[in-house]
Amino acid sequence: MFQNFSFDGYNVIHIDWIFPLEKETLQNYALRISKSLTDENAILIGLSFGGMLAVEISKIRKFKKIFLLSSAKTKFEIPFYYRVLGKLNLLKIIPISFFKSVNFLTYFVFGAKNIFEKILLKDIVKNTDESFLKWALHQIINWKNENYFKDIIHIHGNRDLILPHYFVKYDYLIDGGTHFMTLNHSEKIKRIILENLA
Numbered sequence: 001m002f003q004n005f006s007f008d009g010y011n012v013i014h015i016d017w018i019f020p021l022e023k024e025t026l027q028n029y030a031l032r033i034s035k036s037l038t039d040e041n042a043i044l045i046g047l048s049f050g051g052m053l054a055v056e057i058s059k060i061r062k063f064k065k066i067f068l069l070s071s072a073k074t075k076f077e078i079p080f081y082y083r084v085l086g087k088l089n090l091l092k093i094i095p096i097s098f099f100k101s102v103n104f105l106t107y108f109v110f111g112a113k114n115i116f117e118k119i120l121l122k123d124i125v126k127n128t129d130e131s132f133l134k135w136a137l138h139q140i141i142n143w144k145n146e147n148y149f150k151d152i153i154h155i156h157g158n159r160d161l162i163l164p165h166y167f168v169k170y171d172y173l174i175d176g177g178t179h180f181m182t183l184n185h186s187e188k189i190k191r192i193i194l195e196n197l198a
Contacts, residue, residue: 001047001120004186007194010043019132026139030056037061043197046071047182048162049136058149066152067193070160070179073148077168078140086141100125100133109161111178121180153196155189157181 002014015037020029030053037044040062046054051071058066072078102122107113112121156163156170157177165173172192177185 001124001180001182004183005190007190017132019129020135024135026053026056026143027059029053029139031060033057034060040064043067045069045193048179049140052140052143052145055145055148055152058152059147063149063151065196066149067196068152068154069182069189070157070163070177071154072143072163072168073152073154074146075143076146077163078143079164079167082141086138100128100130102126109179111157111159111161111180111184113178113180113184117180117183120183153192155192157185 015033018029018033033053034057037057038061041064043065044054044057044063045067046052047069048071051068051073054066054068054071055073075083102125106125107118107121110121112118153172154168154170155172155174156165156168157174157179158165159176159178160181162179174181174185174188177188182189
């Protein structure tokens with residue numbers, strides 16, 4: 001998702017996802033994954049669910065600045081209909097295979113428009129571990145967070161159908177940006193990030 005980004009002069013480190021423990025909360029997961037993040041001058045960039053994780057990590061570690069892309073800072077920025085799913089515990093009823101299927105509706109909702117983006121989305125879904133996906137979906141719809149680090153910069157797309165912008169308190173709104181905007185609006189996003197680091 002970040003393949004169109006290049007930050008010359010910066011040491012870019014991609015943080016690998018680790019496998020969650022049984023019934024692990026997002027807060028505890030953030031604690032485990034943050035153990036290797038010790039540089040207080042680092043800049044943290046979180047995309048989608050990774051942005052929610054970045055919010056939780058920012059409560060544990062200090063960062064120079066944090067950028068969220070196509071994400072949410074608090075439970076109030078998660079659409080209410082997702083939270084209803086959480087309260088009704090419908091994830092136990094809906095088979096995980098439902099979320100692993102990719103079709104024209106999946107492409108539309110994520111904003112994957114061309115062949116390259118559709119192949120990438122299909123590859124992401126295919127290679128996402130089912131138990132991790134189930135865990136992540138549970139964390140998203142049951143997220144309780146109400147606070148966030150004041151230096152978070154939130155960049156969102158006005159065509160994001162996964163996390164619609166009208167639920168979000170964004171700092172920058174990308175015109176035409178979907179949940180896949182890191183691929184097709186990478187230059188705009190990169191420019192915003194670099195301007196805020198100058």
